[in-house]
Amino acid sequence: MRKSCRCCGGGELAEVFDLGVQPFANGFLTPEQLDKPEPRSPLVLMECVACGMVQLRHVTPAVDLFAEYAFQTGSSTRMVRHFRSLLLESIGRYVPRGKLVVEIGSNDGAALASIPDDRRCRRLGIDPAANLTEIARRSGVPTVTAFFTEELAGQVATIHGEASLIVACNVVAHIDDLDDFCRGVRRLLKHDGAFVMEVPDVDTLLARTAFDTIYHEHLSYFSVGPLATLFARHGLRVEAVEWNEVHGGSLRLTVRHGTGHSGDVSRWRDWRGIVRDWNGFAARCERERDELCEWLDDARADGGTVVGYGAPAKATVRLNYCGIGTDRLACVVDSTPSKQGRLMPGTHQPIYGPEWIDRSKPSDVLVLAWNHEREIVGKLAGYGGRVASVVRPRRGLRKLDM
Ligand code: DWN
Ligand code: ZN
Numbered sequence: 001m002r003k004s005c006r007c008c009g010g011g012e013l014a015e016v017f018d019l020g021v022q023p024f025a026n027g028f029l030t031p032e033q034l035d036k037p038e039p040r041s042p043l044v045l046m047e048c049v050a051c052g053m054v055q056l057r058h059v060t061p062a063v064d065l066f067a068e069y070a071f072q073t074g075s076s077t078r079m080v081r082h083f084r085s086l087l088l089e090s091i092g093r094y095v096p097r098g099k100l101v102v103e104i105g106s107n108d109g110a111a112l113a114s115i116p117d118d119r120r121c122r123r124l125g126i127d128p129a130a131n132l133t134e135i136a137r138r139s140g141v142p143t144v145t146a147f148f149t150e151e152l153a154g155q156v157a158t159i160h161g162e163a164s165l166i167v168a169c170n171v172v173a174h175i176d177d178l179d180d181f182c183r184g185v186r187r188l189l190k191h192d193g194a195f196v197m198e199v200p201d202v203d204t205l206l207a208r209t210a211f212d213t214i215y216h217e218h219l220s221y222f223s224v225g226p227l228a229t230l231f232a233r234h235g236l237r238v239e240a241v242e243w244n245e246v247h248g249g250s251l252r253l254t255v256r257h258g259t260g261h262s263g264d265v266s267r268w269r270d271w272r273g274i275v276r277d278w279n280g281f282a283a284r285c286e287r288e289r290d291e292l293c294e295w296l297d298d299a300r301a302d303g304g305t306v307v308g309y310g311a312p313a314k315a316t317v318r319l320n321y322c323g324i325g326t327d328r329l330a331c332v333v334d335s336t337p338s339k340q341g342r343l344m345p346g347t348h349q350p351i352y353g354p355e356w357i358d359r360s361k362p363s364d365v366l367v368l369a370w371n372h373e374r375e376i377v378g379k380l381a382g383y384g385g386r387v388a389s390v391v392r393p394r395r396g397l398r399k400l401d402m
Helices: 062-066 077-094 130-138 150-160 178-188 202-207 224-232 263-271 278-301 313-322 355-360 370-378
Strands: 013-023 040-048 054-056 100-104 122-127 143-145 163-169 189-200 236-244 250-257 306-309 331-333 364-367 386-389
Touching: 013 278, 013 313, 077 163, 077 189, 077 370, 100 150, 122 130, 122 150, 130 143, 150 163, 150 178, 163 178, 178 189, 178 224, 178 236, 189 202, 189 236, 224 236, 224 250, 224 263, 236 263, 278 306, 278 313, 306 355, 331 355, 364 370, 370 386
Parallel strands: 100 122, 100 163, 122 143, 163 189, 306 331, 306 364, 364 386
Antiparallel strands: 013 040, 040 054, 189 250, 236 250
């Protein structure tokens, strides 16, 4: 249990939202595991009174969540394009020829593999999930299977030299000891290098009622102020802040060695000084839960069958929070080979490949990976039934101008 703030060290953490006891979002079950007890843990959000940092009360051991990992970056061509663009822009700005680019949380290596050879930079991925680093190495990306720590940073710097660019996308929220992480970045980053990170934006989560992005892997829910506070404690400065739509709304920070922060931070910090309305958030979550359950009950009452599209971590949270079992949602399809043949954590929908839709011809497809709506609806061109999003299903998706 966290007793102090991960960013400022403050000791006053106020409980702001409770999702109850939930299974692990990426804990997809094999059929053999069905009759065994499923690991579950409370999902309680707290907000630091001093700096506004939002974080989970309970910390699940990282090895339980990341030693073997189901999510693969390469599962979305749009995401690979996004990370490729981030890397090329950053390499152009910070990485002279022949210098080192390190990705922390490199997953299956899809992002680093997308760097064209003509950039002539050395690449190194770091990720603890052996099942994914095997895929990365097979695709030619040099990768270390380990958690990123200050100690590992020292070893990498000794063997490969310091990095001109360090990238960490959707991974800093997974890290419990952010002080050790920052010391590792300081140790590995060249004096004139850049650390570029992307994390979900907590204020967008709140504004969009994205409660299904709250899960055990995400220990922290960041905004700019607390991150600037954290980096300042480690001789690092935030040089630039951008917001983008990735994963439902993300912050991209460019961090350098140094003190003080750029004007971007003060502009964000002022805005981020708002007082967050967590009661309104809880009420909206309940309304979304009721609307989704009613929509599914109506579809069943009409004799329809609904198949979920995408088995993202967020689907686990939403199905469990809404109490949606196989009676309301028969099964789910997903393009990730390692998820097919498994079952959803907690609610136990079987997960098939996307071809199941053509075979079973459901009356409705419910897009569970709402952040990939466009890409998924594009793959349903040949499907003649209704398509809805798990977020406000009644609006339907066909009408969206794809
Ligand atoms: O922070 C995290 C984010 C970045 O990724 C991790 N902790 C876990 C993971 O979250 P997620 O599982 O919610 O990520 P996605 O990208 O929303 O997952 C999408 C799922 O949908 C994947 O399992 C792949 C699947 N998919 C598909 O079947 N067909 C995705 C697309 C685009 C498709 O066309
Ligand atoms: Zn704090």
